[in-house]
Amino acid sequence: MTSTKEAEETxxxxxxxxxxxxxxxVEELLATLDRDLVGLAPVxxxxxxxxxxxxxxxxxxxxxxxxxxxxxxxxxxxxxxxxKTTVALRxxxxxxxxxxxxxxxxxxxxxxxxxxxxxxxxxxKTKEVLKRAxxxxxxxxxxxxxxxxxxxxxxxxxxxxxxxxxxxxQRDDLxxxxxxxxxxxxxxxxxxxxxxxxxxxHVDFPDxxxxxxxxxxxxxxxxxxxxxxxxxxxxLAEYIERRRAQPNFANARSIRNALDRTRxxxxxRLFGRRTDALTRDDLMVLEASDIRASRVFADADPVPDPDAxxxxxxxx
Amino acid sequence: MKITQGTFSFLPDLTDEQIGAQIEYCLEEGWAVSIExxxxxxxxxTYWEMVGQxxxxxxxxxxxxxxVASARAxxxxxxxKVNAFDATRGFETVRLSFIVNRxxxxxxxxxxxxxxxxxxxxxxxxxxxxDRPPGxxxx
Numbered sequence: 001m002t003s004t005k006e007a008e009e010t011x012x013x014x015x016x017x018x019x020x021x022x023x024x025x026v027e028e029l030l031a032t033l034d035r036d037l038v039g040l041a042p043v044x045x046x047x048x049x050x051x052x053x054x055x056x057x058x059x060x061x062x063x064x065x066x067x068x069x070x071x072x073x074x075x076x077x078x079x080x081x082x083x084k085t086t087v088a089l090r091x092x093x094x095x096x097x098x099x100x101x102x103x104x105x106x107x108x109x110x111x112x113x114x115x116x117x118x119x120x121x122x123x124x125k126t127k128e129v130l131k132r133a134x135x136x137x138x139x140x141x142x143x144x145x146x147x148x149x150x151x152x153x154x155x156x157x158x159x160x161x162x163x164x165x166x167x168x169x170q171r172d173d174l175x176x177x178x179x180x181x182x183x184x185x186x187x188x189x190x191x192x193x194x195x196x197x198x199x200x201x202h203v204d205f206p207d208x209x210x211x212x213x214x215x216x217x218x219x220x221x222x223x224x225x226x227x228x229x230x231x232x233x234x235x236l237a238e239y240i241e242r243r244r245a246q247p248n249f250a251n252a253r254s255i256r257n258a259l260d261r262t263r264x265x266x267x268x269r270l271f272g273r274r275t276d277a278l279t280r281d282d283l284m285v286l287e288a289s290d291i292r293a294s295r296v297f298a299d300a301d302p303v304p305d306p307d308a309x310x311x312x313x314x315x316x
Numbered sequence: 317m318k319i320t321q322g323t324f325s326f327l328p329d330l331t332d333e334q335i336g337a338q339i340e341y342c343l344e345e346g347w348a349v350s351i352e353x354x355x356x357x358x359x360x361x362t363y364w365e366m367v368g369q370x371x372x373x374x375x376x377x378x379x380x381x382x383x384v385a386s387a388r389a390x391x392x393x394x395x396x397k398v399n400a401f402d403a404t405r406g407f408e409t410v411r412l413s414f415i416v417n418r419x420x421x422x423x424x425x426x427x428x429x430x431x432x433x434x435x436x437x438x439x440x441x442x443x444x445x446x447d448r449p450p451g452x453x454x455x
Binding site: 102103105124128130131132134135136170173174 | 368369371373374375376377378379380382383
């Protein structure tokens, strides 16, 4: 529907980029991307570039210049919780708006969904997933698990070969996005040159800075309809600082989990004084004590005393 | 003898593009599409064999079309049909079914007359396709 409308609009001024941009609805999508996603400047620039390329490619096709359909397969590399899946979802929508995929849905899979347990099990499984992803985007999380270099008879190789074939022959039908840690993805591409050469766009997701994580936490709380009390704000900032230094830190995902646990403690605190009548504010406001009860503060100071924490923590 | 049966039996054979459009409609309606094949397209033969599994959760016809292509490559000299199953309560049945492939030579059917008691005659239809064992038919 949108694509035909857009085709009519951009028909007359064949090279009017502005009109094409306005007519396609890409601008709004990019704007929501800017608004909803904190940080990730290099990723946003990359997506903008890809959107520009696709739009120009469409205009070129309209005036009869053909460069062949652009290769759209991508790889998203970055640490956990840096927003790879979220961006992939937006990417699917954007490709749909631009008319490069027909349906614009995202099918997220991992090795388990593609690779079978015994001989002859892998091909039907992989094909099943590919069929489901047709017309949309196939997102393979931790794609490097497909390749096990220590075992050359691993069925993962079979899945890779089927993937490669479809990535090459049915480029109009689906777009494949591979995601994972940067170093392991590089090793994966190193051992699968065929895969590497079929991927046009490598997008790297940087880790979030502490203030970006704080902004993300604010955004999440807003969506969950909570808010922080005046002294809970600094407590959260300090929590982020400490959590970042600890192992297994998963960026935005860790923040989400921390907020979930904070809600748990908040609910528990309200439960402790259930004889009182609760106001709307009581139900919404997270206190510093809810945050400071976290395990993250435990090693520095076992007693959740805000003053002691402020003196002891913060500076590494 | 050209056998016609199913939803578009009164039309000429559908082109691939038309088949794709029909499948697209089925998927939009939320029906699960499956593919079946047989060499004996007797009108009362409801037991065609499945090609692969029924396809659930598909969003685009391209997935079914690649499956149709592989079914044609595997069974070029057999009848292949596409079914769309509606799981909605109250329907729970095939809503649409049409032939997408047929053998180059279709043997057709013969009418068999059987003398019964009191000079009455019973009629039955016999597929010539079943005269020879499976695997040797249509060769």
